[in-house]
Amino acid sequence: MPYVSISTARGILDVEQKQQLLQRITDLMVEIEGQGNPEFRKLVWVKIEEEDPSHWSLGGLTASPERIAQVYGTIGADGRRVSRVKA
Secondary structure (H helix, E strand, C coil), X not given: CCEEEEXXXXXXXXXXXXXXXXXXXXXXXXXXXXCCCHHHHHHCEEEEEEECHHHCEECCEECCHXXXXXXXXXXXXXXXXXXXXXX
């Protein structure tokens, strides 16, 4: 029974991205560890742990909700991305 834990800063992934990540990690575990057996899906646990941005740093800079929103866009009260960074 595999257990996969993913850690990220809160505010980076919206609801759809989390659902997609959970699905694709599960699919990958079925393909690799379960050798393609669809029954193995019932045994795969995947968990996303979101920590406060202040618990993270990159290059010595502490993440902040503002910095995350600047890079990834904001997430609304419904958990969906409101805006994205334009390339």
